[in-house]
């Protein structure tokens with residue numbers, strides 16, 4: 001069986017360069033810029049006051065000074081700035097060229113049009129022209145756009161941005177035991193939860209997921225579902241990946257011409273993961289056990305979706321200190337559901353005793369996946385370990 005790292009490289013190789021589209025900046029949350037947003041102006045466009053107070057010349061201090069005018073945001077003062085003078089000024093207003101500092105009003109005493117102050121302080125309280133960014137500056141972070149990025153791009157006076165088209169991800173769950181949430185499960189039936197979680201993980205990574213109707217455990221039903229997935233950038237199947245008589249994904253996808261990159265890897269949970277290409281779609285076959293499906297989606301599907309948008313795959317590995325002793329690891333890289341607690345230097349990490357790959361409640365209580373390489377020796381509390389935050 002191949003290693004997790006080898007499998008990740010093969011999965012990422014399935015990403016093709018993204019198509020792009022133009023969208024309004026206010027729709028850009030989470031999107032990947034495919035071209036830099038280029039500032040169309042300089043910010044601040046003029047030397048601007050950072051405080052409500054008085055603009056004046058340092059050389060005229062300690063005063064007293066005559067207040068000869070007012071400047072407010074959007075309403076500049078355009079008169080003269082003779083020696084011994086000051087103007088009333090408000091935050092965001094342009095500071096006239098003749099003055100070199102703003103003194104905040106709290107430390108100024110005003111009587112009529114005369115001001116005095118005991119000590120003007122060190123701070124000049126002026127935001128210099130271009131101190132945030134200059135016209136022509138290009139912005140293209142290697143991540144999905146955050147709310148603050150949208151504010152920046154808008155401030156650059158860029159109304160339309162060029163982004164990677166969202167990968168369309170078809171999510172296909174199957175099994176005769178499955179019914180939809182809200183339905184009444186008959187004897188032997190369970191609720192299909194995986195497709196809900198996997199579609200949400202796809203959306204979180206920037207994709208536009210669509211959940212297909214549940215497939216039954218027949219080749220015919222699966223073939224029909226694959227036909228409905230046509231046109232997707234990525235087809236993600238869930239379940240039917242293992243060796244049982246009803247595990248048909250390998251057979252049917254193979255019959256439909258899937259070029260397989262790999263099937264099975266040295267990982268726990270998630271051993272029966274499958275990846276490859278079907279026509280113009282990439283394909284991932286996730287195992288059916290709910291925790292296995294979610295762990296595989298985090299480790300393989302989300303990085304692939306990011307790569308499909310031209311973003312770095314981002315493995316997000318951090319370090320923590322082990323909170324209890326652990327026995328030697330087996331021959332598969334193990335991702336243990338674990339709880340983090342704040343520590344002096346690094347957080348402490350404690351894996352749950354229960355690592356059953358069907359238990360969603362334990363996963364919901366976990367903050368992290370503790371990563372143990374295949375063949376990892378016994379570990380003592382206090383050792384440094386790697387983890388992936390959930």
Ligand SMILES: Nc1nc2c(c(=O)[nH]1)N[C@H]1C(S)=C(S)[C@@H](COP(=O)(O)OP(=O)(O)OC[C@H]3O[C@@H](n4cnc5c(N)ncnc54)[C@H](O)[C@@H]3O)O[C@H]1N2
Pocket residue numbers: 173174175177178190191192193194195238239240241242243244247269270271272286287288289290292357
């Ligand atoms: N003889 C062996 N049996 C199993 C092996 C093995 O190596 N030899 N591997 C085990 C491992 S590890 C895993 S993981 C599972 C994965 O099997 P499949 O991918 O074929 O998954 P299914 O058999 O279809 O389902 C497993 C389990 O998950 C439930 N399930 C499936 N789909 C959903 C869904 N959409 N929502 C909620 N739950 C779902 C399903 O009912 C089963 O309980 O195989 C082991 N067996």
Ligand code: MOO
Pocket residue numbers: 267268269270271272287289292293357
């Ligand atoms: O490899 Mo399975 O995914 O451990 O439950």
